[in-house]
Amino acid sequence: MKRLLRDPLAVVSLGWLLIVVATAILAPLLTSQSPTGSSITNALAPMGGEHLLGTDGVGRDVFAQLVFGARTSLVGALIVVVVSLVVGLPAGLVAGFYRGWFDGVASWVASLLMAQPAIIILLVVLTQVGRNTALAMLVFGFVIAPGVFRLVRSSVIAVREELFVDAARVSGLSDPRIVRRHILPVVVAPTMIQMSQVLGIAIVVQAGLEFLGLGSANQASWGGMLNDSFQNIYTAPELLLWPGLVIVLTVTACALLGNALRDGLGTGPAPARPRARARRRDGRRVSGPSAPRPAVAPADDDALVRIEDLVVSYPSGTEDRQVVRGVSLSVRRGEVLGLVGESGSGKSQTAFSILGLLPRQARMSAGLIRFDDVDLSAISESARNRLRGSRIGYIPQEPMSNLDPSFRIGHQLVEPMRHNLGMSRPQARDEALRLLARVGIHEPERVFEAYPHQISGGMAQRVLIAGAVSCDPDLLIADEPTTALDVTVQAEVLDLIRELQQERRMAVLLVTHNFGVVADICDSVAVMRDGRIVEQAPVDRLFAEPRDDYTRMLLDSSLEGAPARESLVPMIGGTR
Amino acid sequence: MTDDKLLEVDGVAVDYPGKGWRARPHRVLHEVSLDVRRGETVGLVGESGSGKTTLGRAVLGLVPVATGEIRFDGRVVSGLDRRERRALSSEIQVVFQDPYTSLNPAMTVADILAEPLAVSGVEQVRARARVQDLLDAVHLPADAGRRLPREFSGGQRQRIAIARALCREPRLIVCDEPVSALDLSTQARVLDLFIEIQERTGVAYLFVSHDLAVVRHISHRVAVMYRGELVETGDAATVTSTPEHPYTQRLLLASPVPDPEAQALRRTQRREAAAKAAQAGVGA
Numbered sequence: 001m002k003r004l005l006r007d008p009l010a011v012v013s014l015g016w017l018l019i020v021v022a023t024a025i026l027a028p029l030l031t032s033q034s035p036t037g038s039s040i041t042n043a044l045a046p047m048g049g050e051h052l053l054g055t056d057g058v059g060r061d062v063f064a065q066l067v068f069g070a071r072t073s074l075v076g077a078l079i080v081v082v083v084s085l086v087v088g089l090p091a092g093l094v095a096g097f098y099r100g101w102f103d104g105v106a107s108w109v110a111s112l113l114m115a116q117p118a119i120i121i122l123l124v125v126l127t128q129v130g131r132n133t134a135l136a137m138l139v140f141g142f143v144i145a146p147g148v149f150r151l152v153r154s155s156v157i158a159v160r161e162e163l164f165v166d167a168a169r170v171s172g173l174s175d176p177r178i179v180r181r182h183i184l185p186v187v188v189a190p191t192m193i194q195m196s197q198v199l200g201i202a203i204v205v206q207a208g209l210e211f212l213g214l215g216s217a218n219q220a221s222w223g224g225m226l227n228d229s230f231q232n233i234y235t236a237p238e239l240l241l242w243p244g245l246v247i248v249l250t251v252t253a254c255a256l257l258g259n260a261l262r263d264g265l266g267t268g269p270a271p272a273r274p275r276a277r278a279r280r281r282d283g284r285r286v287s288g289p290s291a292p293r294p295a296v297a298p299a300d301d302d303a304l305v306r307i308e309d310l311v312v313s314y315p316s317g318t319e320d321r322q323v324v325r326g327v328s329l330s331v332r333r334g335e336v337l338g339l340v341g342e343s344g345s346g347k348s349q350t351a352f353s354i355l356g357l358l359p360r361q362a363r364m365s366a367g368l369i370r371f372d373d374v375d376l377s378a379i380s381e382s383a384r385n386r387l388r389g390s391r392i393g394y395i396p397q398e399p400m401s402n403l404d405p406s407f408r409i410g411h412q413l414v415e416p417m418r419h420n421l422g423m424s425r426p427q428a429r430d431e432a433l434r435l436l437a438r439v440g441i442h443e444p445e446r447v448f449e450a451y452p453h454q455i456s457g458g459m460a461q462r463v464l465i466a467g468a469v470s471c472d473p474d475l476l477i478a479d480e481p482t483t484a485l486d487v488t489v490q491a492e493v494l495d496l497i498r499e500l501q502q503e504r505r506m507a508v509l510l511v512t513h514n515f516g517v518v519a520d521i522c523d524s525v526a527v528m529r530d531g532r533i534v535e536q537a538p539v540d541r542l543f544a545e546p547r548d549d550y551t552r553m554l555l556d557s558s559l560e561g562a563p564a565r566e567s568l569v570p571m572i573g574g575t576r
Numbered sequence: 577m578t579d580d581k582l583l584e585v586d587g588v589a590v591d592y593p594g595k596g597w598r599a600r601p602h603r604v605l606h607e608v609s610l611d612v613r614r615g616e617t618v619g620l621v622g623e624s625g626s627g628k629t630t631l632g633r634a635v636l637g638l639v640p641v642a643t644g645e646i647r648f649d650g651r652v653v654s655g656l657d658r659r660e661r662r663a664l665s666s667e668i669q670v671v672f673q674d675p676y677t678s679l680n681p682a683m684t685v686a687d688i689l690a691e692p693l694a695v696s697g698v699e700q701v702r703a704r705a706r707v708q709d710l711l712d713a714v715h716l717p718a719d720a721g722r723r724l725p726r727e728f729s730g731g732q733r734q735r736i737a738i739a740r741a742l743c744r745e746p747r748l749i750v751c752d753e754p755v756s757a758l759d760l761s762t763q764a765r766v767l768d769l770f771i772e773i774q775e776r777t778g779v780a781y782l783f784v785s786h787d788l789a790v791v792r793h794i795s796h797r798v799a800v801m802y803r804g805e806l807v808e809t810g811d812a813a814t815v816t817s818t819p820e821h822p823y824t825q826r827l828l829l830a831s832p833v834p835d836p837e838a839q840a841l842r843r844t845q846r847r848e849a850a851a852k853a854a855q856a857g858v859g860a
Binding site: 457566 | 623663665668692744787794812813817826827831832833834843
């Protein structure tokens with residue numbers, strides 16, 4: 001709500017709507033003129049004097065009509081909102097929550113209703129029962145209810161799968177209570193947004209019907225005013241202005257308020273997931289101006305990647321929040337370096353800095369960030385892209401979300417090879433099939449033709465590994481490559497990475513939280529905590545004699561090899 | 577001996593409806609039998625798609641049982657209607673895997689914990705005192721009740737979920753991968769909390785996990801599931817160190833040990849076993 005009041009458009013819209021509501025309620029106090037009292041002698045009187053805005057073609061006071069017309073419009077719109085809510089909301093809740101036959105029938109009826117042209121239904125009803133605005137709006141409420149039904153139903157379906165709803169059920173909450181406490185709050189926001197739009201639509205439709213002369217007789221209305229002014233369009237065109245203006249303003253205010261509500265409520269209490277990283281784009285590079293370049297050649301010149309004093313930060317409030325604070329490391333050719341740490345330690349951010357795949361809002365600076373003989377902080381975006389495709393391979397954590405579901409797997413392997421290595425299509429196809437066989441896929445032809453959803457997670461990870469090594473990279477960066485996989489599959493995938501690494505003498509930077517994986521595949525390890533490397537050592541040394549307290553704590557908290565719990569053979573007496 | 581049994585799962589099968597109109601249902605659990613004694617932890621281990629989570633959900637009454645029956649304290653609890661099932665909620669509780677979606681983001685911690693109490697008709701003043709006790713029992717600060725779930729880390733959220741499960745002093749808690757979303761050091765502390773609570777209250781756990789080491793740490797007995805079937809049951813030490821069933825052996829050899837030498841040895845053993853299996857034509 002506070003956020004809503006900070007949006008100037010929302011405040012203006014809300015203000016206008018409040019004025020309209022107040023006018024409708026206080027109408028008799030605002031004007032002494034009768035909105036319906038016509039007098040032919042006083043037709044088309046000018047503005048000012050007794051008649052503030054003049055009179056219309058049959059001598060009715062224009063201002064009084066505007067004021068009382070607000071009443072008609074609001075009552076009509078309110079009827080539509082109430083009817084559509086009363087019909088759509090409970091039906092949507094029940095259909096979404098219980099599904100089953102009711103959902104089937106209700107959805108079918110809703111679709112049928114939505115397929116009918118609303119205005120024609122209204123015209124038919126009105127020709128049958130005569131001029132009656134309230135009834136027309138009642139019918140319109142029914143016609144528009146399927147929209148509410150659908151919105152509510154889909155919101156409910158989305159939330160009923162959440163674990164907290166299951167937990168509530170296990171807690172013994174009754175269904176009405178679950179709906180009231182856990183489901184309804186989620187439905188309120190989208191429904192409110194939709195209602196503000198419905199309000200606007202109802203006002204327009206009502207004005208339209210009145211303009212056609214189908215509104216209740218003897219009742220001031222904005223649409224009726226339009227009708228009258230249309231008759232006198234050549235003699236008093238200004239009469240068209242007033243009803244037109246209030247209709248446009250009111251409807252616009254409704255629409256703008258709906259938008260503001262969506263902005264305000266839409267980003268409300270969504271569950272925040274720390275690991276849901278914003279999809280990465282290239283981070284802005286801030287070259288470290290004061291950082292002196294080390295003039296001396298580094299001791300181990302075999303280093304393929306060399307980072308010194310890497311800092312990555314994100315703007316957060318007024319200050320920058322540093323997630324990597326001065327990391328220095330190097331990976332030699334043919335070496336497998338494990339980068340371990342718990343969530344939030346900055347290990348993935350460090351890896352993404354080398355790839356140049358930090359989120360857009362990230363700021364990165366480094367004393368030195370060099371790949372082979374290329375200074376990564378100095379090259380252009382396209383040069384970096386070329387490097388990523390050809391000399392640096394990448395294996396992500398979630399294999400499935402890194403394959404495009406709408407393209408065949410073969411296509412996703414072939415395209416990068418054609419682009420980066422300049423192969424012809426048949427050449428690339430042969431190479432892709434060869435690679436698929438190499439990563440242990442038994443039917444490469446079938447997988448080549450398959451879509452991502454047709455293969456398992458382990459298979460998808462093999463495909464991505466095939467893609468990562470397709471351009472024969474010097475460096476492979478793997479970000480938790482086996483975390484999403486079952487242990488038996490993990491073992492096979494690690495075997496595969498090891499074989500490929502040895503076969504091609506690649507350097508591998510492996511980001512993981514699992515010391516078992518480190519022990520399995522790495523030559524050396526860097527342990528990260530809070531954006532810093534606390535210990536870096538060859539793998540044997542680190543496990544045999546960890547020097548840092550944090551490393552020791554991590555190794556100690558491993559459950560592997562700890563004694564199993566005793567079986568509960570001698571019963572521990574009574575319960576509770 | 578039968579008197580000790582708190583939960584008995586007897587030849588239970590579960591079907592999921594097939595996709596599409598009049599599609600045949602798909603059987604995900606094949607006649608599984610298992611029991612949990614009072615105050616005992618039974619670890620249920622298996623890979624994705626093994627049916628371990630489905631078995632847990634069947635015990636909770638969240639999925640219908642196709643054949644067989646589930647008995648709690650000698651009483652058949654499978655196939656109860658919603659009202660009868662609700663009456664059971666003070667006896668059987670749950671802790672889910674994902675601490676981010678298992679707590680309603682719009683409710684304060686105190687409201688989340690008090691909700692099950694309100695259902696059982698506990699008056700507000702006593703409920704508030706109980707919430708404080710629960711926060712204390714899971715080692716959360718006393719002012720945690722006023723805050724929203726998003727202000728807590730994963731490990732702390734899982735403590736809140738545990739507190740909610742303990743709320744009505746259940747005799748069985750189904751734990752569905754409760755520590756697999758947590759960091760290693762947090763994982764160990766949360767597991768110790770589970771054990772501490774069990775020793776104090778005598779609650780029994782059906783503990784579902786994919787991680788042999790976790791299951792070994794917390795379970796008295798372990799049951800191994802593979803493709804919807806129970807392939808091996810036994811005490812924790814035996815099943816997790818010298819398993820009999822080839823699948824459990826494969827699972828054990830595939831879990832990496834955080835020790836380079838031991839892991840190299842395990843890798844060799846795994847390859848030998850795989851080669852042997854391939855020769856015998858058993859294969860995966």
